[in-house]
Amino acid sequence: MVNTLPPRYAVESDEEDEFNHAPSSSSPPRKIDVAYLGPDVEKGKDLVIASGVAAAVWARGAHLGEQIGAITVNKIQIGLVFQPSYTKSYVLASEALVQLPLDHMHPYASKTLEIFQPSSISLLDVYSAPTYASQAPVRILDAPIRFLSTTKLTFDPKSLNLAPFEPPNLLSSTSASFISLASLPNPMPTPAAAFLLPSSQTPAPRPKALPSPSSSLSSSIVPSTTDSPSEGIGPTLHPSSWDTSLLQTAHRALFLAINQDISGSDGEWKGKDGAGGLLAAEKRRSEVGEGGMYL
Numbered sequence: 001m002v003n004t005l006p007p008r009y010a011v012e013s014d015e016e017d018e019f020n021h022a023p024s025s026s027s028p029p030r031k032i033d034v035a036y037l038g039p040d041v042e043k044g045k046d047l048v049i050a051s052g053v054a055a056a057v058w059a060r061g062a063h064l065g066e067q068i069g070a071i072t073v074n075k076i077q078i079g080l081v082f083q084p085s086y087t088k089s090y091v092l093a094s095e096a097l098v099q100l101p102l103d104h105m106h107p108y109a110s111k112t113l114e115i116f117q118p119s120s121i122s123l124l125d126v127y128s129a130p131t132y133a134s135q136a137p138v139r140i141l142d143a144p145i146r147f148l149s150t151t152k153l154t155f156d157p158k159s160l161n162l163a164p165f166e167p168p169n170l171l172s173s174t175s176a177s178f179i180s181l182a183s184l185p186n187p188m189p190t191p192a193a194a195f196l197l198p199s200s201q202t203p204a205p206r207p208k209a210l211p212s213p214s215s216s217l218s219s220s221i222v223p224s225t226t227d228s229p230s231e232g233i234g235p236t237l238h239p240s241s242w243d244t245s246l247l248q249t250a251h252r253a254l255f256l257a258i259n260q261d262i263s264g265s266d267g268e269w270k271g272k273d274g275a276g277g278l279l280a281a282e283k284r285r286s287e288v289g290e291g292g293m294y295l
Contacts, residue, residue, distance in 0.1 A: 064093070125173055
């Protein structure tokens with residue numbers, strides 16, 4: 001027994017096991033360059049952010065005025081900056097034309113908040129009604145606007161028939177990055193509220209990469225109405241969009257969340273016949289580069 005070798009177990013190691021011969025699949029991180037184009041913004045104002053298909057449809061009747069700036073990612077306009085006459089807040093129409101890959105969301109949201117340093121944030125986005133988990137399921141046609149807030153809302157959500165966006169449901173769009181960053185104590189949390197329009201569709205996969213600047217500028221700025229939009233170019237729009245009353249409610253909630261009651265003013269949401277807003281705006285050259293708009 002003295003001359004026999006001790007038993008070897010899988011937990012043991014010798015020099016044969018010290019090297020990992022498997023090929024490495026890691027790749028260098030992608031360059032993500034987020035920049036602001038346009039005149040300097042006044043920091044500390046409230047910021048209204050509408051994202052994706054919600055931004056494209058909402059902008060039809062939001063009377064945003066002329067685009068004053070843009071937030072670009074790798075030289076592609078992702079966020080269009082407006083300052084409507086009926087509010088002192090800045091409005092950002094985000095990802096209405098080009099969608100961000102997953103790994104671009106956080107850097108984009110972080111840089112945007114660094115640029116504006118808002119005193120509060122109000123967001124408009126969508127949630128998937130068919131996949132929403134609830135103890136009291138509702139028909140898709142009756143699905144309410146839902147809200148998610150880092151602090152108590154400044155108005156009674158029941159007055160607008162809003163319902164909370166509750167666990168175990170998750171928000172996985174860029175709006176989630178904005179809310180997460182706003183919650184950080186750096187130097188102090190920023191009040192943020194998201195209002196989510198019900199979508200009859202399940203979320204589409206995010207693009208793996210941004211389109212090239214040339215392809216994004218030469219493509220139509222009208223978001224696709226098919227189920228197969230070009231990779232990274234605009235969100236998918238479906239013919240069954242929201243009715244006017246739902247959009248008016250969402251619009252009012254957006255501004256009530258930042259202590260601005262726009263009812264009875266020029267800021268009320270008024271739908272337009274046919275496609276309008278970001279859906280039909282023509283590209284024109286402006287001081288912020290190709291793609292400036294007037295809505």
